[in-house]
Amino acid sequence: MKKTATDVLPAEGGLGNDPLLSVEDLHVEFATRAGLVKAVNGVSYTLSAGETLAVLGESGSGKSVTAQAIMGILDMPPARIPKGAIRFQGTDLLKLSEEARTQIRGRRIAMIFQDALSALNPVFTVGWQIGEMFRVHQGMSKRDAEKKAVELMDRVRIPAAKQRVHDFPHQFSGGMRQRIMIAMSIALDPEVLIADEPTTALDVTVQAQIMELLAELQRESNMGLILITHDLGVVADVADKIAVMYGGRIVENAPVHDIYRRPAHPYTKGLLESIPRVDLKGQDLYAIKGLPPNLLDMPTGCAFHPRCPYRQDNCVTSVPELYEIDPNRSSACHYWREVLDGTDE
Amino acid sequence: MGRYIIRRLIQAIPVLLGSTLLIFATVFVLPGDPIAALAGEKRADPTIVAILREQYHLNDPFFVQYWNYISGVFQGNFGRTFANVEVSEIMAGKFQVTLNLAMTALILEAIIGVGLGLWAALRRGKATDSAILASTLVLISIPTLVTGFVLQLILGVQLKQSFGIDFFPVAGISEGWRSYLVPGFVLAGTSIAYLTRLTRTSLVETLRADFVRTAVAKGMSRRRVVGRHALRNALIPMVTYLGADLGTLMGGAVITESIFNIPGIGQELFRSVYERQQPVVVGIVTILVLVYILANLIVDLLYAVLDPRIRYE
Numbered sequence: 014m015k016k017t018a019t020d021v022l023p024a025e026g027g028l029g030n031d032p033l034l035s036v037e038d039l040h041v042e043f044a045t046r047a048g049l050v051k052a053v054n055g056v057s058y059t060l061s062a063g064e065t066l067a068v069l070g071e072s073g074s075g076k077s078v079t080a081q082a083i084m085g086i087l088d089m090p091p092a093r094i095p096k097g098a099i100r101f102q103g104t105d106l107l108k109l110s111e112e113a114r115t116q117i118r119g120r121r122i123a124m125i126f127q128d129a130l131s132a133l134n135p136v137f138t139v140g141w142q143i144g145e146m147f148r149v150h151q152g153m154s155k156r157d158a159e160k161k162a163v164e165l166m167d168r169v170r171i172p173a174a175k176q177r178v179h180d181f182p183h184q185f186s187g188g189m190r191q192r193i194m195i196a197m198s199i200a201l202d203p204e205v206l207i208a209d210e211p212t213t214a215l216d217v218t219v220q221a222q223i224m225e226l227l228a229e230l231q232r233e234s235n236m237g238l239i240l241i242t243h244d245l246g247v248v249a250d251v252a253d254k255i256a257v258m259y260g261g262r263i264v265e266n267a268p269v270h271d272i273y274r275r276p277a278h279p280y281t282k283g284l285l286e287s288i289p290r291v292d293l294k295g296q297d298l299y300a301i302k303g304l305p306p307n308l309l310d311m312p313t314g315c316a317f318h319p320r321c322p323y324r325q326d327n328c329v330t331s332v333p334e335l336y337e338i339d340p341n342r343s344s345a346c347h348y349w350r351e352v353l354d355g356t357d358e
Numbered sequence: 359m360g361r362y363i364i365r366r367l368i369q370a371i372p373v374l375l376g377s378t379l380l381i382f383a384t385v386f387v388l389p390g391d392p393i394a395a396l397a398g399e400k401r402a403d404p405t406i407v408a409i410l411r412e413q414y415h416l417n418d419p420f421f422v423q424y425w426n427y428i429s430g431v432f433q434g435n436f437g438r439t440f441a442n443v444e445v446s447e448i449m450a451g452k453f454q455v456t457l458n459l460a461m462t463a464l465i466l467e468a469i470i471g472v473g474l475g476l477w478a479a480l481r482r483g484k485a486t487d488s489a490i491l492a493s494t495l496v497l498i499s500i501p502t503l504v505t506g507f508v509l510q511l512i513l514g515v516q517l518k519q520s521f522g523i524d525f526f527p528v529a530g531i532s533e534g535w536r537s538y539l540v541p542g543f544v545l546a547g548t549s550i551a552y553l554t555r556l557t558r559t560s561l562v563e564t565l566r567a568d569f570v571r572t573a574v575a576k577g578m579s580r581r582r583v584v585g586r587h588a589l590r591n592a593l594i595p596m597v598t599y600l601g602a603d604l605g606t607l608m609g610g611a612v613i614t615e616s617i618f619n620i621p622g623i624g625q626e627l628f629r630s631v632y633e634r635q636q637p638v639v640v641g642i643v644t645i646l647v648l649v650y651i652l653a654n655l656i657v658d659l660l661y662a663v664l665d666p667r668i669r670y671e
């Protein structure tokens with residue numbers, strides 16, 4: 014039953030062809046003054062065209078670092094990738110030269126960031142910043158690039174795009190700014206879009222609109238979408254599958270409906286139980302006890318064991334591998350059966 | 359924008375009044391008699407002294423004297439020296455010389471300071487960075503007197519004697535723009551060091567910003583990320599420093615002008631203080647204050663150009 018992480022992942026993706034993007038046993042570490050921080054410890058996931066993968070985890074779980082490694086925007090040093098591969102349509106990005114990666118960045122793999130106000134350049138107009146994609150990557154003239162920028166702003170439904178193309182980021186609301194980020198990222202029809210907590214800085218109604226927009230754009234262009242978030246509520250409607258990360262590893266892989274119904278890892282279960290529910294109104298809110306692991310001093314064995322209600326002696330000593338539950342699911346818990354059975358359907 | 363400029367100019371009036379009053383008072387209480395000084399070593403005839411004192415209103419109370427002077431200044435009349443020369447005439451030529459010197463210094467400062475700062479920022483933590491930082495410390499620590507005389511000796515004298523290169527004049531302004539290069543560098547010395555450090559810090563900080571990461575993620579070349587996205591933002595503190603420094607350079611030219619024998623306002627100011635030429639001293643300082651005020655106004659207006667988040671009503 015024991016399998017390595019890569020074996021477990023389903024080779025889905027349309028007609029059974031290669032996945033669009035696959036991360037294989039990726040390790041990322043940072044050299045800091047305090048010591049070596051192992052931020053990502055053997056993460057693997059795949060993404061097919063038209064698919065949405067939600068990567069779920071709390072701060073420090075390694076979800077953003079993994080994404081930045083895919084983009085190739087980690088500062089190296091201090092970051093280092095001692096092991097692993099990131100295959101994009103079969104090519105290992107980590108083996109490419111910096112120039113070759115610059116060709117892929119922005120054009121074929123694009124990314125949007127959490128806080129659009131700080132992620133947009135304050136001294137250039139939004140039209141300039143969107144148009145830059147066309148001017149630099151396609152050698153388009155200023156005038157044509159601006160026309161394209163207006164089209165894109167229309168496409169992400171920014172009202173009065175024609176007038177607002179000359180405005181600066183600070184003149185837009187949070188939701189509109191995120192739309193500009195999105196417009197910029199989809200400018201060159203990338204095959205993969207990575208959204209790193211795209212809605213965290215927004216209020217709830219705007220969050221829903223942005224998620225809807227992303228889902229719609231994805232349907233239109235059939236791009237693969239990696240949605241990084243710490244918010245289970247955000248992903249439920251749009252994701253196809255979920256990878257839950259903890260302490261720099263994937264602890265559970267599952268199709269989205271399975272994970273909500275029957276989590277197979279104690280951490281996922283804890284996350285689901287800590288969502289406030291109307292039918293349990295008045296009762297104490299569940300919280301996972303303890304603190305997230307210190308990346309400088311990771312617990313031995315399973316990183317979650319100090320906080321785990323299912324802990325046994327071997328959890329402290331042996332790192333659980335990803336166990337296959339069914340062809341689409343896996344869990345990195347020695348006691349996944351107990352966790353699965355302990356959840357009422 | 360226009361209203362903002364007008365408001366700023368109106369605000370400058372009390373600053374101008376205050377600073378001239380202060381200087382006027384300082385020269386007023388200085389010991390020594392300018393009329394007696396006119397006669398040099400000899401003792402002046404008491405009747406002539408009395409007539410001259412009357413003619414220059416030196417017997418009037420302080421505030422009356424100040425009022426006479428300042429009302430003249432607002433009409434563009436800076437008065438006459440005790441040798442009966444128009445003060446504005448004295449200042450006009452000398453200001454041009456000092457302005458040349460200060461502008462040379464400012465241009466050298468901008469080129470060298472920004473250049474070294476960028477270089478250090480892009481090689482952060484490497485040997486180049488440490489070397490540049492160390493040399494700025496040296497530049498800050500050595501007084502202008504030392505750099506002035508040493509460079510004068512090396513570039514002005516020994517370059518010619520040892521290598522036959524006669525490019526930098528030893529002193530004076532007879533060689534046109536070349537005369538200003540070495541004095542300009544000496545005058546700009548510490549400012550170059552500060553601007554280098556400021557540029558380095560500013561760019562290093564900007565390179566850590568989220569929008570720089572976005573530019574990288576957009577697939578922009580490193581050259582474009584640094585040169586367009588980061589530099590435009592890092593420029594704001596640098597421009598502030600450069601603008602404010604113009605006034606400092608003009609006011610700080612006294613020592614440099616005397617080392618290189620440059621007939622600018624620095625030397626004139628020094629001589630006028632020495633000779634108690636009150637109208638000249640106050641006139642020069644008034645113009646210097648004006649330069650400060652205008653330089654600061656221009657910097658503030660440049661802010662709005664460089665940073666669209668700043669708007670003046």
